Amino acid sequence: xxxxxxxxxxxDAPVExxxxxxxxxxxxxxxxxxxxVAGAEAPAPLSTAAAVLLLTLCDGETPLYLAxxxxxxxxxxxxxxxxxxxLVGPGEAMFALxxxxxxxxxxxxxxxxxxxxxRSVTLIVEMPELRAEGVRLTGPGIETEAxxxxxxxxAFQRNAARFPLGWDCYFTCADRLAALPRTTRxxxx
Amino acid sequence: MxxxxxxxxxxxxYLDEQTKRMIRRALLKALAIPxxxxxFASREMPMPYGWGTGGVQVTAACLTxxxxxxxxxxxxxxxxxxxxxxxxFERTAGVATTEHTNEASVIQTRHxxxxxxxxxxxxxxxxxxxxxxxxxxxxxxxxxxxxxALEEYGLMYVKLYEDIAHNGAISTAYAYPxxxxxxxxxxxxxxxxxxxxxxxxxxxxxxxxxxxxRIYAIPPYTQVVSLDFEDHPFEPSKADHDCDLxxxxxxxxxxVITDDAGGRMFVCSDTDFCAARQAEGHRGxxxxxxxx
Amino acid sequence: MYVAVKGGExxxxxxxxxxxxxxxxxxxxPELSLAQIREQxxxxxxxxxxxxxxxxxxLAALAIKQARGDLIEAIFxxxxxxxxxxxxxxxxxxxxxxxxxxxxxxxxxxxAPGGQVLGPTFDYTHRLLxxxxxxxxxxPVARQAEPTLAPTPRITEFLNRDGLIQDxxxxxxxxxxxxxxxxxxxxxxxxxLQALTRGDEGFVLGMAYSTQRGYGxxxxxxxxxRIGAVEVEMEIPELGFDICIGEVTLTECETVNQFMxxxxxxxxxTRGYGLVFGQTERKAISMALVDRALRWEELxxxxxxxxxxxxxxxxxxxxxxxxxxxLEHIKLPHYVDxxxxxxxxxxxxxxxxxxxxxxxx
Numbered sequence: 001x002x003x004x005x006x007x008x009x010x011x012d013a014p015v016e017x018x019x020x021x022x023x024x025x026x027x028x029x030x031x032x033x034x035x036x037v038a039g040a041e042a043p044a045p046l047s048t049a050a051a052v053l054l055l056t057l058c059d060g061e062t063p064l065y066l067a068x069x070x071x072x073x074x075x076x077x078x079x080x081x082x083x084x085x086x087l088v089g090p091g092e093a094m095f096a097l098x099x100x101x102x103x104x105x106x107x108x109x110x111x112x113x114x115x116x117x118x119r120s121v122t123l124i125v126e127m128p129e130l131r132a133e134g135v136r137l138t139g140p141g142i143e144t145e146a147x148x149x150x151x152x153x154x155a156f157q158r159n160a161a162r163f164p165l166g167w168d169c170y171f172t173c174a175d176r177l178a179a180l181p182r183t184t185r186x187x188x189x
Numbered sequence: 190m191x192x193x194x195x196x197x198x199x200x201x202x203y204l205d206e207q208t209k210r211m212i213r214r215a216l217l218k219a220l221a222i223p224x225x226x227x228x229f230a231s232r233e234m235p236m237p238y239g240w241g242t243g244g245v246q247v248t249a250a251c252l253t254x255x256x257x258x259x260x261x262x263x264x265x266x267x268x269x270x271x272x273x274x275x276x277x278f279e280r281t282a283g284v285a286t287t288e289h290t291n292e293a294s295v296i297q298t299r300h301x302x303x304x305x306x307x308x309x310x311x312x313x314x315x316x317x318x319x320x321x322x323x324x325x326x327x328x329x330x331x332x333x334x335x336x337x338a339l340e341e342y343g344l345m346y347v348k349l350y351e352d353i354a355h356n357g358a359i360s361t362a363y364a365y366p367x368x369x370x371x372x373x374x375x376x377x378x379x380x381x382x383x384x385x386x387x388x389x390x391x392x393x394x395x396x397x398x399x400x401x402x403r404i405y406a407i408p409p410y411t412q413v414v415s416l417d418f419e420d421h422p423f424e425p426s427k428a429d430h431d432c433d434l435x436x437x438x439x440x441x442x443x444x445v446i447t448d449d450a451g452g453r454m455f456v457c458s459d460t461d462f463c464a465a466r467q468a469e470g471h472r473g474x475x476x477x478x479x480x481x
Numbered sequence: 482m483y484v485a486v487k488g489g490e491x492x493x494x495x496x497x498x499x500x501x502x503x504x505x506x507x508x509x510x511p512e513l514s515l516a517q518i519r520e521q522x523x524x525x526x527x528x529x530x531x532x533x534x535x536x537x538x539x540l541a542a543l544a545i546k547q548a549r550g551d552l553i554e555a556i557f558x559x560x561x562x563x564x565x566x567x568x569x570x571x572x573x574x575x576x577x578x579x580x581x582x583x584x585x586x587x588x589x590x591x592x593a594p595g596g597q598v599l600g601p602t603f604d605y606t607h608r609l610l611x612x613x614x615x616x617x618x619x620x621p622v623a624r625q626a627e628p629t630l631a632p633t634p635r636i637t638e639f640l641n642r643d644g645l646i647q648d649x650x651x652x653x654x655x656x657x658x659x660x661x662x663x664x665x666x667x668x669x670x671x672x673x674l675q676a677l678t679r680g681d682e683g684f685v686l687g688m689a690y691s692t693q694r695g696y697g698x699x700x701x702x703x704x705x706x707r708i709g710a711v712e713v714e715m716e717i718p719e720l721g722f723d724i725c726i727g728e729v730t731l732t733e734c735e736t737v738n739q740f741m742x743x744x745x746x747x748x749x750x751t752r753g754y755g756l757v758f759g760q761t762e763r764k765a766i767s768m769a770l771v772d773r774a775l776r777w778e779e780l781x782x783x784x785x786x787x788x789x790x791x792x793x794x795x796x797x798x799x800x801x802x803x804x805x806x807x808l809e810h811i812k813l814p815h816y817v818d819x820x821x822x823x824x825x826x827x828x829x830x831x832x833x834x835x836x837x838x839x840x841x842x
Contacts (some may be wrong), residue, residue, distance in 0.1 A: 015200035018253045021213050025251065026310075028220045029393045029408045046326075057217075059210055094214075114338035118218040120226045122234070140223050140370055141408035162373060168221040180223035183370065183408075205565070223704055228663035233560040238803045239810030257801050263817045270813055272489040300817045318807065329793055359830055362821035400803045402663040427826055439512035444820055 005077035008041035010055055019026040020056040027170070027179035032137045032146030034130060034178050042082075044072035050124050051171035054083050054166075057122075058090040058095055065109075067098020070126070095185060097124045100151040106159075109167050117164040120182075125151070132171035136187040137180070148178055196281030202249040203281040208232055212250040212404070216395060219406035223362065224369030225337070226320050234399065241274055241299060243397030244316035247404065248297045251312055251395070257285045259293035264301035264441070264458035271299070287417040288461050291383040300363075302384040304440050304462040307392035309409075315378040317398035320405065322366040322376040342374050345416065353421050365423075368414045369407060383425045383441045388413040426465075430455040435466035516615045518542035526652075527730075528552055528757025528770045532561030532801065534660070534679045534760050535566075536729050548796060553801050560802055564660070570686045571655070573714045573723055578635050578757070582709040584762075587636045589702045589737055600708060600758075627701035636655030636705040637735050637752060646737065646750040666793050673775055673796060678757050680799030687787045687801075688774075689767035697774045697787025701753060708760050732757045734765040738773050740780065771795060 010016040016039040023035035042051035058064055064085040066075065071087075079085060090096060090108040098157070103123060114122035127149075134149035139160075150156060159166045159182055164183030180186075195201055200408040204212070215229040236263040252258065262271040266288040274297060278284050287293050290303040299316040302333050307313060319325075323333040324358055336342065345366060352360045359365075365382035369375050377388055378396060388394065392408040407413060417423035428442040433454040440462060452473055457463035467476070505512065518541040519526055527542040533556045533840035541559060542764025578587060584600025587593055599605075613619065640646035654669035664672070677685055692699055710730050714723040734755040742748035755765035774789040776782075784790050 015254055017209070017253075018201065019255075021209075022251065022253050024213075025216060026208060027222060028217050029406075029480055036356070057210060061207075061211070115334050116228075117203065117222050117225060118215070120218070122217070126246070133462055138301055140411040141220075143410045164222050168217070181223065183223065205567070230661050233557075233660075233802065235561040237557070237809060238806030239808075240813065241808065242806075250665050262601065267489045268814055269489045269493055272493060276490070299813075300815070318810070329666075330797075331793065352517065356829055357832060360825065360829075363818040364824040379815075379818050380816055383821065392748050400807055426821070426828070428820065428824055431663045441817070442820070443816060458820075480713070 004010065004043055005074065006115045007082050008043075009077065009082040010039050013055075014053070015176050016112055020052045021038045024053060024056060024170070024179070028141075028178055028181055030141045030146075031139065031180050031184040032132060032142065032148040034132055036175050037177060038175060042078045043072070043086050045070060045072075045126065046075055046078070046097075046128055047172045048125055048178040049176040050170075051078075052165070053078065053124055053170055053177065054085070054095075054125065055174065058083045058085045059088070060084040062094045065090045065093035065098075065121075067102035069102045080112065082169065083178075090150040093116070093121050095122050095124060097126070099126050106167075111159075111165040113168055113169055114165070117166075120165065121167045123167055123169045125169055125171050127173040128145050128173050129150075130171055130176050130178060132178075134189065136189055137184050138187070139184040141181075148180070150180075150186065153188045155188045156180065156184070195444045196280050199281045200250045200401075201254075201282055202278070202284075203235075204232065204246065206411075209250045210244075212246055215407065216247065216250065216317045218236065219404050220393070220408050222373075223401070223407055223411050224367075224373030224375040224405060226267045226405045228402055229404050231399045231402040236273070236277070238400035240319060241268060241297070242399030243401075243404070244297050244299070244314050244399075245274060245277070247397035248278065248295060251295060251314070252282050252284055254282070254284065256294045257292055258282075258285045259287050259296045259461075260298075261289065261296065261301060262299040262458075263443075264303070265460040267301070267460065289465075290461050299393045300381075301378050301441070301458060302380055302387040302390075304457070304459045306345075306387075307390050309391060311392040313390070313394045315380075315394065315396045317376070317378045317396050317401075318371040318401070319364075320330060320376055320398040320401050320403040322364075322374050338372060342368075342373065345374060346418075349416060350418065353418070357418070359421065359423075362426075366414060368415050369437050370412050371414075374416070375405065375407075375413075379452045381427075381441060382415065382423070385423070385429045386411075386425055395466070415456050428455050431473060432463060432466075433473040433475040435463045435470070435471045435476075437463070439464055504547070513546055515539060515542040515546065518642045524552075524553060524692050524760065525555075527761050528682060528764075530561055530680065531758040531761050532556045533563065533762060534758075536558050555807050557805075570715055572726070573716060575712055575729070575731070577707070577731065578633070578638075579734070580707055580709040580731070581634070582633055582710045583760075585633060585705065585709040586707075586769060587703065587705045589704050590639075593636050593639070595631050596629060633707070635735065637737065639816050640704075640737065642752060644749065644751065646814075647740070649752065656818065662703065666796075666838045668792060669779060670772075670776070670779075672758070674768075674772060675773055676753065676796045676799055677755070678764075679767075681801035681804070682764045682767070684799050684801065684804075685767040685771055686763060687783045688795060689770035692770050692774045692787065692789045697777070697785055698737035699753070699770070699773045700703045700708060701736040701770050701773060702738070703766060703769075704735045704752070704768065706732070706734045706762055708732045708762065715787075730760065732760055732761045732765040734762070734769040736773060737768075738767040746781070751776070768798050768827050 020037045023037045027035050037052040039048050040051035062085050080095050109121040131149040133147045137146040163182050168182055169180045171178045213226045217228045260271045260275040262268040275286050279378055290305045295312045297314040321333050327333050349359050363381045364379040365385055367375050367377055391409050396405045415423040429437045434456050440457045443458045445454050447454055519538045526538050526541045530536050544555035544558040585598045636645055659672050659675045710728045713724045713727050713728050736753040737750045740751045744842050753769035755768030757765045771789055775792055777784055777790050786795055
C-alpha cells in the first residue's frame with residue numbers, strides 16, 4: 001500500500017461529512033443544481049467530489065463497483081483504507097463509480113424491485129466537465145426547468161420510464177457535483 | 190437565536206458516523222422515489238419511541254454546524270417536547286436555534302406545517318408515528334407492501350367513500366392521505382388537513398418514523414394531491430374565526446377555553462407567525478393595549 | 482388578558498429536580514448501592530440485561546436504581562446506552578452443551594446422564610411471606626456437594642440419535658442483526674429468536690400461555706431447561722485461534738413437541754427453542770413455546786389463526802420499549818389534531834341540523 005492511500009480522508013469526519021451530505025441532499029432534491037464539496041483528496045482519476053461522496057455515503061455495508069479506468073490499485077488501496085466498501089461486480093453494487101462509458105452497460109445494475117424500489121444502485125459518474133446547460137430537466141425538485149450537460153439522454157429516458165424502479169445518478173467533476181434521480185425527465189435540446 | 194459548543198462527550202449530532210451514513214443513504218433514496226417509505230435500521234434514541242425518534246434521527250443526519258434549527262410541536266416552539274428536542278440538539282450538535290421560521294434552515298415539526306411559505310435552503314423534518322397510510326385498513330406490512338407495489342389503492346378510496354355514504358363527508362380531519370407525483374399514496378403525518386396544500390413546497394420535506402423504521406420524502410416542487418372525489422372535493426378546513434391576538438383570518442387556530450362559563454378564544458397555532466404579525470401592529474379581538 | 486403558555490423549559494427542569502428527589506426517597510434511609518441491587522435484586526438485573534440486550538450486571542443495576550425500580554424504564558436506559566457502543570468484534574457462537582449448569586431439569590426423562598439439578602429455584606418453595614426477612618442481618622449458607630465433573634450433554638440429543646426428533650439445519654452463516662437491519666417480513670428464524678429473547682417477558686409469557694390454552698396448541702414438554710455459565714470466545718485474526726474473553730450466565734430451554742408428520746415427513750418430535758441472558762427461566766420457556774408456534778409453516782402445520790402463530794403480530798408487538806413509547810406518547814399534546822376533528826364534527830352536526838330543520842319546515 002502506497003503512502004497516498006493513507007492520506008486524503010476527512011480530517012474532522014463528523015462535520016465534513018455533514019456538510020458534504022447536505023450538498024448531496026440538495027443535489028438529489030434539486031436535480032441539475034451544482035454544489036461544491038471539499039475535504040477529500042484521492043488518487044487520480046478519482047475526483048475530489050467523487051471521493052467526498054464515497055467518504056460520506058459508503059462503508060463496509062455498501063458493495064461498490066469500480067468501472068474500468070477507476071479500478072486501479074491506488075484507488076483500491078485508498079478505498080480499502082478510508083471507506084472499507086467491499087468491491088463487487090455491477091449487478092451486486094449499491095454504488096458504482098466511473099466514467100459514463102466505462103459504466104456501460106447501464107442496464108447491468110440493480111434497479112430495485114416493485115416491493116423495494118430503494119434497493120437500487122447509485123451511480124457516481126465522473127465527468128470531464130459539469131455545466132448547467134444543455135439537456136432540459138423537469139420533474140420533482142425542479143420548479144420550472146433545469147439544465148445539465150449529460151453524456152446522453154436515451155439511457156436517462158429509459159431509466160425514468162420504469163419509475164418507480166431505476167437507478168439514481170451523481171455527476172462529479174473536480175470539487176463539484178450534481179444529481180439526477182430516476183424521477184427527472186430529460187429532453188435534448 | 191443562540192449558538193454553543195457541542196458537548197464533546199457525544200459525537201457531533203449524537204449519532205455515530207456509520208448510523209448517519211445508513212440514514213443518509215435512506216434519505217437520498219427517499220428523495221429519488223417521492224412518497225415511497227424506505228426501510229431503515231432505526232436506532233434506539235435516548236428519548237422514547239413515539240416522541241419523535243424518527244424525526245430526531247433524520248435531523249441528526251442532516252445538521253451541519255452552520256445550521257439554524259427550529260423545533261415546533263403543535264405549531265409552537267415552547268411546547269415541552271419541542272423544548273426537549275431543541276435542547277438535545279443544542280447539547281449534542283452545538284447548533285444555533287431560532288424560533289423564527291424565516292431564519293431557520295432546518296425545522297423539525299410535530300403535527301404542523303408553519304404558516305409562512307418555506308423555500309430554498311430550508312428542510313422541514315416531520316415526526317411520523319404511523320408512516321403507512323393503509324395501516325388502519327390493513328394491519329399487515331406484507332399486505333400493504335404488495336398494495337403499494339401494485340399501486341392498488343382501491344381500499345383507500347372505498348374507505349373514504351364509505352365515510353361519505355355514512356356521514357355525508359370524509360371523516361378524516363388529520364393525517365389526511367395524499368398521492369405524491371401520481372404514484373405513491375402517502376401519510377403526511379398527523380398534520381391537520383388544513384396544512385395539506387402546503388405539502389407542495391419549495392423546501393425539502395423529510396419524514397422520519399423511528400419505531401416503524403421508515404423514512405420518506407417530498408422533494409421541492411413535487412405534486413402532492415389530497416385524495417378526494419369529484420363530487421366531494423378535498424376541503425382544507427379551520428375554525429371559522431379570526432385570531433383573537435393578531436386578527437389573522439387565514440391561519441390555523443387553536444381553541445382555548447378561557448373560563449368555566451363557555452368562554453373561549455381562538456389563537457394562531459403557529460406562535461412565531463402570530464408574534465410576528467403582532468409585532469407588525471396587527472391586532473385581534475382580544476388584544477390588549479399593551480399586546481405589542 | 483390571555484397569554485400563551487410559556488416556560489416549558491423551566492417546567493421540564495423543575496420536573497427533573499423533583500424526579501431526582503423522589504428517586505432518592507427519604508434521605509434518612511440509607512441509599513441503595515449498585516452492589517446491593519446487583520446481588521440482592523439479581524433477577525431484576527437479569528431481566529434488564531435480557532430485554533436490554535446487554536450483558537452487564539453493574540450497568541443493569543445502575544439502570545434499575547436510576548429508573549426507581551421501573552424495569553421497563555431501566556431496559557430503555559440500557560438500550561439507549563447500548564446503541565452508542567462501538568462494535569469491536571463478534572464472538573463465536575456459545576456452546577451451551579458445555580455449560581457449567583447451576584440448574585438442569587428435564588420433564589421428559591426421569592433421569593439423564595449428568596443428572597437433574599434443581600439449583601436455586603422458587604419451584605418448591607411455599608409462597609408464604611417470610612417475616613424473618615424483614616429483620617436485617619441474615620446471610621444464609623447452603624449446604625455444599627462435590628461438583629460433578631461429568632459432561633451434561635443436551636437431552637434432546639438422545640432423541641436425535643434415534644431420529645425421533647427433527648434435526649435442526651446447521652449453518653455457519655452470520656445471522657442478521659435485528660438492531661442493525663430493519664425488520665422485514667417474513668422474518669427468518671434467527672431474527673424471530675432475537676426478537677423473542679429481547680421481547681417483553683409479560684408479552685412473551687402471555688403469547689406462550691395462549692398456545693397452552695388452545696390458541697395454536699403445540700403440545701410442549703420441557704425437554705430440558707438449563708441455567709449456568711458458558712464461555713464466550715472470540716477469534717483473534719492476529720493469533721489465528723479463539724480465545725476466551727469472559728463468561729455469561731444463560732438460561733436455555735428446549736421443548737419437545739409432538740408432531741404428527743406430514744405427507745413428506747414421518748411422525749417425529751420437533752423443538753421449540755429459548756435462550757435468554759441470565760437466570761430467566763419463565764422467559765426462556767415462554768420463548769420456546771412461541772418459537773415453536775411460529776414454526777407452523779416450515780413444519781407444514783395448519784395455521785389456525787392463533788395470535789401466537791402470527792409472525793407479524795408477535796414480532797411487531799413484543800418489544801416493550803417500542804410499545805411503551807408509542808402508548809405513552811398519546812399524553813403529549815394533540816390539540817391541533819383534536820381541533821381539526823372538533824371543526825369537522827361541528828360542521829357535520831350543522832349540516833345534519835340544517836337538513837332536519839328544512840325537513841321540519
